[in-house]
Amino acid sequence: MLRLAFVVLLIIGSFKVFACAKTLKVGTNERNWPPYVVAVNNNLTGVEIDVVNTIFNGSPFCLKFMLLPTSARAFEELKEGRIDVVFAASITSDRQSYAYFSDTYRDEIMRLYKYSDSPDINNLSDIFYRDLTLATGRGSYYGAAFAQFKQNHPAHVIMMPTADKRFAMLSKNRVDYAxxxxxxxxxxxxxxPSIELVTSMAAINKSSIHLMLSKKSINQAELQTINELIKQNKSNIHAIYQLL
Known part of the structure; x- marks a missing residue:
């Protein structure tokens, strides 16, 4: 542990000496997920991009952002070490088998939204009993209760690659909820305006959000360095999210 701590301090102390000791490939599938990510001519902007850049600013790591078709594809690329980082990630046991998780840098609350004419419901099971449909992100995690619902009623869950496509489908009543x-x-x-929050249900899931780091391309010393960077930039990260 002392040796690892020494390596971390050595890396951090060398920020000004090595401009770019390693380039990290950062993957995302979102192109229109305001305010977090917005792609303009394949250049990524948004709050989440600002936060990731803030974390690594002045570090020995350079960043290369990469657009991928789905979050499931991003996780597969991470698993194989073809990308190094996925941001805005929740911890699951399956993901922990191939990825490290950084310290948390924000919290996330997932809620249910409906087409205005869809009925208010009290729990996810009502979607099955009323023969309705629910749009979700392909590869996304929404907590244990949703995972159980998806396993029991897969025909009622429509998986889609991006948030803007889910809401476009919902606005046209091609799905009932998202x-x-x-x-x-x-x-x-x-x-x-045809979409509204389902106020009769509590949040679907609340979780801490982390950077997800490939075990094939990131070592323990680098993980510790990244956690130290998050700690050092905590106030700057908080200030960015306070603008929302």
Whole structure:
């Protein structure tokens, strides 16, 4: 442990000496997920991009952002070590088998949204009993209760690659409900007046959010360095999210 701590301090102390000791490939599938990620001519902007850049600013790591078709594809690329980092990730036991998780850098609340004419429901089981449909992100994690619902009623869960496509489908009543991060959802509600929050249900899931790091390309010393970077930039990260 002392040796690892020494290595971490050595790396951190060398930030100004080595401009770019290692380039980390950062993958995401989101192209229109305001305020977190917005792609303009394949250049990524948004709050989450600002936070990731803030974490690694002045570090020995350079970043290369990569757009992928789905979050499931991003996780597969991470598993094989073809990308190094996925941001905005929740911890699951399956993901821990092939990835390290950084210390948390924000919290996330997932809520249920509906087409305006869809009925208010009290729990996910009502979707099955009323023969309704629910749009979710392919490869995304929404907590244990949703995982059980998806396993029991797969025909009622429509998996889609990105948030903007889920809300576009919901606004046209091609699905009855969708699950989304409450901050991002507010942007889509402003665009689609036919969509509203399901107020009769509590949040679908609340979880801490982390950087997900490939075990094939990131070592323990680098993980410790990244955690130290998050700690050092905590106030700057908080200030970015306070602007939302």
């Amino acid at each position: 699950i989304e991060d409450e901050v991002a959802a507010q942007y889509f509600l402003n665009q689609h």
